[in-house]
Amino acid sequence: MIVHLDIDGERKEKLIRISGTVDNQFALAGRWLRGNLHCHLEEGRWVDSAAGIYRDLGYDFLAGMDHDKTTPPDAPGELLVIPGAEMSPGHLLVFGLDDVSFLRARAGERAESTAEMIVRAKEEGGSCYLAHPLWGGWTREELEILCDAGLDGMEIVNSSNWKSGDTVSSDQLWHMMLDPTTTLSAIGGDDAHGPDNVRDGDGIQAIARARLGWTGVLAEEASVRGVLDALRAGRTYASEGPEFRSVELRPDGKLIVRCSPCVACHFRGRQRGYGGRSAFAPDEQGVAEEFVFDFAINGYRVKDHLIVILEDESRRKAWLSPLRLDLSIQARSEG
C-alpha cells in the first residue's frame, strides 16, 4: 500500500518538511507463515522424512530445491509444498514452476547465463532469488547483470554455509545492490542436505546446532498460491529466529514494527546522512515487542529504501524485505 507522507520534521537542529510516498507492502490483513525455501531432498535422500521434520519445527511451507530439478517432499498435507529448484549455473533459486527442464543454461559466462534463466523463468511466472550470494563469489558487476535481468531477491541467510568459511550472511552485498530501480526481497534458508549428515556438516541436525535460517511471508491465505504471491510482492523476511508480526506506517510518519521479543530493531536506508538508526528495548525490560521509526526525526537519513532488522537476545537477526521510498525534503521556517 502506498502511504503518502507530508509531515513537519527535523534534520538535526534544522526544520524540514518531508513529503512523498512510502510503499508498505506489509499493510495487508494476512497471515504470517514460516518455511524453508532451500533444502535438498533427493540429494539428501530424505524425501520421505523432511515434511515431518519441518512440521515439528513449526514450519508452514517447504520447497524441495534439488539441483536443476524439482523434488516435492512426500507426505502432502503436512506442509504447503512450494515448487522450486536450484538452477545451475549461479545457484539460482526458482520458485513457482512445476517443470524447470526448459531452463537450460547456455554455455558461456556465469552471470550472463544466469541472467538468461531469470528472464525465461519470469516469463513463465516464476520468481528468482540468488542463493548464498557471498559464498558464490559474485562481483558487483555480475550482480548488476542479474539485477538488470529482474532478480527478485537474495538469500540473506544460508545456514549451511556456516561450514563454508562462514558465508552465512549476505547482508552487505544485498544492501549494496539496492538503488532507485532495484529492490531485492529478503529470504532465508538452511540448505540442508538430509536429516543428519554430520560428516559434511550440512544435515539439518548439524546445522541446527548453529542456527537455522528460514523465510517468513505475509500471505493473504495459507496456501501455495498465498506463499507464491507473497514472494512476488516482496512480503517476506529472512530470519535466524526473530519473527515480524506487523509493520504499520501511520500518516504521521511513525513506522511501528511489532515482533517476537527482541533487544533491538535496526532501521537502515540507503543514506542521505550518515548511518542508520537503531531502537532499543527499555533497559528495565531487556526485550520489547514493538519498535518505532519516526520519519519526522530520522526520515532525512534514508533514501529510496528502508531496511528493518530485528535482533534478539541471542543476537539472532531477521531482515525485512525493503520498503520503497520516494521522499523529498525541503527546508521550512519556524511557525
Ligand SMILES: [Zn+2]
Ligand atoms: Zn547452492
Ligand SMILES: [Zn+2]
Ligand atoms: Zn542448495
